[in-house]
Amino acid sequence: MFYLISYDISVDQRRLKIAKLLEGYGQRVLESVFECDLELPAYRQLRQKLNRLIKDEEGDRLRIYRLCASCREQIEIIGDGPPPETSQDIYII
Incomplete structure (x- = not known):
């Protein structure tokens, strides 16, 4: 499944930790x-890690949007920016 994740974190150190975490799971746009672009087990793992980092009481906000395949095909990019990443199937024989 394809996820769009956005955040607004006021504490610099925590914002950096969240950005580093997300870099391990996707592409900064x-x-x-x-x-x-995550399989369900990876998404669940990411959610657990994010839940531990986010501090509601300090005003942290994070949103996760799930995009279906047809919605993903309609992503428009205006200006300079990377195209949406597509996961590559890897086969080990």
């Missing part, structure tokens, strides 16, 4: 926006 804007300053605080990532696109991630």
